[in-house]
Amino acid sequence: MNAYLDIIIRSTAVYLFMVIALRIFGKKQLSQLNTADVILILLISNSVQNAMVGSNTSLFGGLAAALVLFLVNMAFKKLIFKYKKLGDFLQDKPEILIHNGKLEFDTLSKLGISSDELYEAIREHGLERYKDVKLAMLEIDGNISVISGDSTLKQTHHKRRIHKSLHSENA
Structure with missing residues (x-):
């Protein structure tokens, strides 16, 4: 498989996992970061790095993963705006x-x-x-x-x- 296609698939999978994990753990956690939460975020980012880029440690591999994350995030926002049921599923209510x-x-x-x-x-x-x-x-x-x-x-x-x-x- 093409190395960059592999990065695209891996990065998208990690993004989707993180969206679901944040949905499960709730909105309170997003606005109330304490020291343990910051450490958790740092450890998660370190743990999923290899899951996104695999053995590709090149500059272009890292940039490709970052670009994919930005594009998937933008696409998710557009989908949530367009499809209310998806937005209701992924976002909490007040x-x-x-x-x-x-x-x-x-x-x-x-x-x-x-x-x-x-x-x-x-x-x-x-x-x-x-x-x-x-x-x-x-x-x-x-x-x-x-x-x-x-x-x-x-x-x-x-x-x-x-x-x-x-x-x-x-x-």
């Missing part, structure tokens, strides 16, 4: 975390979102209590959006992460 001041405990438990994380999100949106939240959603990108019932408050977007100041306090 999840309601708080509705009219009432916590959705089942959803929070299913998503593994702690009360501390939720409190942080509502505080970053200028609110103090759950009861002040009209709607809080875990968006498809893993961020938490909060809408208050108070029209004078500015609505913001909370990216789920561990605040830098918490690392220095625990050290």
Whole structure:
């Protein structure tokens, strides 16, 4: 088999595996990277490198694999946009975390979102209590959006992460 055709097939297979793996492990993992997650990403990239290029360690082999990944990603995005059912299968839906001041405990438990994380999100949106939240959603990108019932408050977007100041306090 042609060496570059082999790289194309291998790279496409690895891409599809990673898309499915990320779908299984959920959107929360995408927006909340800690040290262990970064290490995991580095190890995965190292472990699948040989799966994509095989014994071809040339510059052109690596560039071919990278090009294939970009092209497959672009094609996937177009397919997801064109075919709603494929998009529904591959992408999560937004999840309601708080509705009219009432916590959705089942959803929070299913998503593994702690009360501390939720409190942080509502505080970053200028609110103090759950009861002040009209709607809080875990968006498809893993961020938490909060809408208050108070029209004078500015609505913001909370990216789920561990605040830098918490690392220095625990050290």
